[in-house]
Amino acid sequence: MIDEFKRFMKLESAGGILLMIAAVLAMIAANTPLSVYYDQLIDLPVAVSVGSFEIAKPLLLWINDGLMAVFFFLIGLELKRELVEGELADPSAIVLPAIGAVGGMLAPALLYAYFNYGDAVAMKGWAIPAATDIAFSLGILGLLGTRVPIALKIFLVSLAIFDDIGAIIIIALFYTSDLSMLALSVASACIAVLFVLNRRHVVSLAPYIFVGLIMWVAVLKSGVHATLAGVVMALFIPIKPREGSSYSPLKDMEHDLHGVVAFAILPIFAFANAGVQMVGVTVDSFFHSVPVGIALGLFVGKQIGIFGLCWLAVKMGLVKLPESLNLKLLYGVSLLCGVGFTMSLFIGSLAFESSGVNLLFDERLGIILGSLVSGLAGYLVLAAVLPRAGEKVAD
Numbered sequence: 001m002i003d004e005f006k007r008f009m010k011l012e013s014a015g016g017i018l019l020m021i022a023a024v025l026a027m028i029a030a031n032t033p034l035s036v037y038y039d040q041l042i043d044l045p046v047a048v049s050v051g052s053f054e055i056a057k058p059l060l061l062w063i064n065d066g067l068m069a070v071f072f073f074l075i076g077l078e079l080k081r082e083l084v085e086g087e088l089a090d091p092s093a094i095v096l097p098a099i100g101a102v103g104g105m106l107a108p109a110l111l112y113a114y115f116n117y118g119d120a121v122a123m124k125g126w127a128i129p130a131a132t133d134i135a136f137s138l139g140i141l142g143l144l145g146t147r148v149p150i151a152l153k154i155f156l157v158s159l160a161i162f163d164d165i166g167a168i169i170i171i172a173l174f175y176t177s178d179l180s181m182l183a184l185s186v187a188s189a190c191i192a193v194l195f196v197l198n199r200r201h202v203v204s205l206a207p208y209i210f211v212g213l214i215m216w217v218a219v220l221k222s223g224v225h226a227t228l229a230g231v232v233m234a235l236f237i238p239i240k241p242r243e244g245s246s247y248s249p250l251k252d253m254e255h256d257l258h259g260v261v262a263f264a265i266l267p268i269f270a271f272a273n274a275g276v277q278m279v280g281v282t283v284d285s286f287f288h289s290v291p292v293g294i295a296l297g298l299f300v301g302k303q304i305g306i307f308g309l310c311w312l313a314v315k316m317g318l319v320k321l322p323e324s325l326n327l328k329l330l331y332g333v334s335l336l337c338g339v340g341f342t343m344s345l346f347i348g349s350l351a352f353e354s355s356g357v358n359l360l361f362d363e364r365l366g367i368i369l370g371s372l373v374s375g376l377a378g379y380l381v382l383a384a385v386l387p388r389a390g391e392k393v394a395d
Helices: 002-030 035-042 059-085 091-116 136-141 150-174 181-201 203-221 226-234 250-274 287-315 327-336 340-350 365-385
Strands: 046-051 053-058
Touching: 002 035, 002 136, 002 181, 002 250, 002 287, 035 059, 035 327, 046 226, 046 287, 053 059, 059 203, 059 226, 059 250, 059 340, 059 365, 091 327, 136 150, 136 340, 136 365, 150 226, 150 365, 181 203, 181 226, 181 365, 203 226, 203 250, 226 340, 287 327, 287 365, 327 365
Parallel strands: none
Antiparallel strands: 046 053
């Protein structure tokens, strides 16, 4: 299990660095003469039709609704594996990151609401600063090398998984449009078929993928966000091999998808969504209540929520810190969790871009600023408090 975790860490760290490069390239493309081609690319109409049935969307929405469904599918696979036989299978090991995740979602949302209460349009973005970007945060943590104790990495990964669960629930409950009962009925039928496949322990992935694609289209047309189909499908992929076999469909698919998601899907998403045009941006743009609420939610809300609740739980004796951790390290990683890039951009697209409302602000300013400051502050704090080679973690 430790070897698998180290491989996962190495892959996510490299993916985080690639994410940074993709975001920078998007900013360059959006603020140079290339902006014309950048806009044409993300607005490129793409249609798939079979007879009278058609799905027509600009390329940006195919990325956000389609490619990100694969990302959420991978999250679902990781979640199931962790719950069945991973770090989340031991209840005593998940209490601290679970407590931190609750605080890390609640405090940023409340801080955002404080700055935007009374503005019905702006309040649609309350969940934007509640997310943690595992690829970016692990990428920054990876820059600190072997000084980082494995317990700190496990805490960050576990917290991010709970964070993803919270984001999935938020998307399902708060970012849906008018529901189509016909489409939901088709999706429900697909879930029933996936359940039967799982109960019969069908290990071939082809039937799951075929039914999953139908379910994705149905969910897309239902008004519920299509990425949730990826999570639901993942929960039905068998993890245990047949008797006498070592082949695990879930682990095999998870292994195959990690590289695709880390090195293709997430960088493509970042490139398509991080292109903030700075032309015409004024000081007032940065001080609009939406980007201010997001930036402070990520930088201030995350550290207060995560570190505050974890510190309280430790002081009350509800949970103990692992031997290789101390409160200084916990504070540093709480800062690092303010990097909310990928999931924050995604929720922002659901809250604002997809609504068709012509807004006077750009929430991406707050996401980029809050994530940048959080990442830098977290790195500097951890670099200062992490033990040097041969040193033990101080209490």
